[in-house]
Each structure stands twice: as C-alpha cells, then as structure tokens.
Amino acid sequence: MEKLCKIRDIQRGIMEFEQQFVERYGICLNEGMALCSIFKSENKRLTSGEIGELLGLAHSNTSKVLASIEKKELVKRTLGKADKRQMYFSLTGKGEKLLSSIKCEEMIFREVISQNVNL
Numbered sequence: 001m002e003k004l005c006k007i008r009d010i011q012r013g014i015m016e017f018e019q020q021f022v023e024r025y026g027i028c029l030n031e032g033m034a035l036c037s038i039f040k041s042e043n044k045r046l047t048s049g050e051i052g053e054l055l056g057l058a059h060s061n062t063s064k065v066l067a068s069i070e071k072k073e074l075v076k077r078t079l080g081k082a083d084k085r086q087m088y089f090s091l092t093g094k095g096e097k098l099l100s101s102i103k104c105e106e107m108i109f110r111e112v113i114s115q116n117v118n119l
Contacts, residue, residue, distance in 0.1 A: 025102055027072070030055060030065045035074060035099045038091055045078070045090040074098060 018029045025032065037054045038046050046054075052062035066089060069075050074095035080086030091099065 031069050034065050035095055039099055045088040
C-alpha cells in the first residue's frame, strides 16, 4: 500500500510540474517532448509513428499532439520525397526558439516533487 501511495504522490508532483510548464511555455509536456524528439533526431525530422513510439503514445494521441503543435506553428509537415504518402514533421523557427527557451531546471522539478512526495 505504501508504494502505491508514493506512486500517487509522484503522479501528483508530475501533474503540478506540467501545470507550471504549461503556464510558463504554453505547451504541455507531450508537446515539449515531441519538439525535443524532433530536435534530437538525426535528420531533424520524424514521422508521426516515430514520434509516437519515442513518446510511448497511441496513434490517436500522437495525432492530437502533432495537430496542436502544428496549429501553434511550432512544427511543419512535409511530404516524403520517395513516398508521397509519408509525412515528416520538423521544427519551425518558432519551434526552435521555444525549445531553446525551455529551462527545466532540476531545482524546479525537485521542488515540485519534494512538495508532493515523501521519499
């Protein structure tokens, strides 16, 4: 029972961190992680399937995340050259600027977690 309660506390801490993250940067954690995944990819572009796999999201959730960051003009989609059915997502200048401004200092995360979790 104690471990389950600690997991609940960690989840609460992450939810609070995400709320602060949204307020500060205007994107949720999944959107931020999608931007980071694209940025760190070898070709600076990924398919929706690759993004979903990296984030551990179902196809429908991946589509929602991508639609949201595309609407915010943080990513752009392009057709594949070899296969026109394949869509690739890459960061826009606005997306790169936002990503470079994100500072998830360990202290902020630790403060939120320590307020919610008694490890």
